[in-house]
Amino acid sequence: MAFRKSSDRPQISEIFPAAAIPGGEFQIRGKGLAGTDRPHVKFGEVNASVVIGSDSFVIARVPEGAPAGELMVGDAPYKCDIGILVADSLHPVSNPVVDHHGNIYTTFSGSPGQKAPVSIYKIDTHHRVKPLVSDLMNATGLTMDADGMLYASSRHEGIVYQVSPSGNLAVYVEGMGVATGIAFDQHDHLYVGDRSGTIFKISRERQIYVFATMEPSIAAYHLAFGPDECLYVTGPTTSSFDTVHRITPDGHVEVFYRGLGRPQGLAFDTKGNLYVSASLEGRRGVVRVAPDATAELFLSGPAIVGVAFAPSKSLILATNNSIYRVDCGIEGLRLP
Numbered sequence: 001m002a003f004r005k006s007s008d009r010p011q012i013s014e015i016f017p018a019a020a021i022p023g024g025e026f027q028i029r030g031k032g033l034a035g036t037d038r039p040h041v042k043f044g045e046v047n048a049s050v051v052i053g054s055d056s057f058v059i060a061r062v063p064e065g066a067p068a069g070e071l072m073v074g075d076a077p078y079k080c081d082i083g084i085l086v087a088d089s090l091h092p093v094s095n096p097v098v099d100h101h102g103n104i105y106t107t108f109s110g111s112p113g114q115k116a117p118v119s120i121y122k123i124d125t126h127h128r129v130k131p132l133v134s135d136l137m138n139a140t141g142l143t144m145d146a147d148g149m150l151y152a153s154s155r156h157e158g159i160v161y162q163v164s165p166s167g168n169l170a171v172y173v174e175g176m177g178v179a180t181g182i183a184f185d186q187h188d189h190l191y192v193g194d195r196s197g198t199i200f201k202i203s204r205e206r207q208i209y210v211f212a213t214m215e216p217s218i219a220a221y222h223l224a225f226g227p228d229e230c231l232y233v234t235g236p237t238t239s240s241f242d243t244v245h246r247i248t249p250d251g252h253v254e255v256f257y258r259g260l261g262r263p264q265g266l267a268f269d270t271k272g273n274l275y276v277s278a279s280l281e282g283r284r285g286v287v288r289v290a291p292d293a294t295a296e297l298f299l300s301g302p303a304i305v306g307v308a309f310a311p312s313k314s315l316i317l318a319t320n321n322s323i324y325r326v327d328c329g330i331e332g333l334r335l336p
Helices: none
Strands: 011-016 025-031 041-043 049-053 057-061 069-073 076-082 084-087 104-107 120-123 129-133 139-144 150-154 159-163 169-173 179-184 190-194 198-202 208-213 222-225 231-234 242-247 253-261 266-268 274-280 283-289 295-300 304-309 315-319 323-326
Touching: 011 076, 025 069, 025 076, 057 069, 084 104, 084 120, 104 139, 139 190, 150 179, 159 179, 169 190, 179 222, 190 222, 222 266, 231 266, 231 274, 242 274, 253 283, 253 295, 266 304, 274 295, 274 304, 283 304
Parallel strands: 139 179
Antiparallel strands: 011 025, 025 057, 041 069, 049 057, 069 076, 084 323, 104 120, 120 129, 139 150, 150 159, 159 169, 179 190, 190 198, 198 208, 222 231, 231 242, 242 253, 253 274, 266 274, 274 283, 283 295, 304 315, 315 323
């Protein structure tokens, strides 16, 4: 009986990108990956489909139900970060929001003019999904102020609502056009993206100013403040070479990064890296853009529309119907 030498076993030298959710793909490089037949890839006990397989290069698609932690090619293990399903049967269209306790807030936005039975859900730290708001038409953008109060925009009504802890709504500001992304700066001013071409600034006294004007978006504006106190904005167009814009505190609009496909929700870590749900060079997922505007695919996965960081250093992802948690060990920037 012939025994296989340890030197003949699969050897993994690199896996790219660093993380994925089900439906995403890992590129695996190494030696002896095909073994004596063809590459065999597993996540825990769950088999993965191999898209491309050779002795030195494998592309494996993450299956539904894959556990976090470890990928196996044959009998060679490699640590990787896999998103765990937190909730499904939802309809987010932008970033989820995570409070200081780790509770997640997300939406069932619905099609234009559709009044969903539940508009906003709260997901507690045990992943229990609870209805929070039921009377908001086309809930779109979510954000929190410095006191932990939740705010939600309605693209149908052009209104931003303040949401109490019990789920009651109060109009915070109206007349916001097709109100989509919303975000607070460090001075408690609220910014609202009207996807027809305007970024509004609302003072603490609720005075409304036109902060900046931009090219209209076919979908929505998504907003996030960086550590430089600039507002970063994505607004998908029909182009596959879209831009992340940076707007300075005085309202000057400039290009921060160009070259993303359908960029949507975005968030920063404490090192100033920007994470954008988008595609890069044809690969969909979450793109990490460094402060010097160099970009790489950080996470692979389909249909991601929003990102947020949790206090546990996890990345919370919203797809068009689900919420995932990726325990990536990255600390998010907390603003305001």
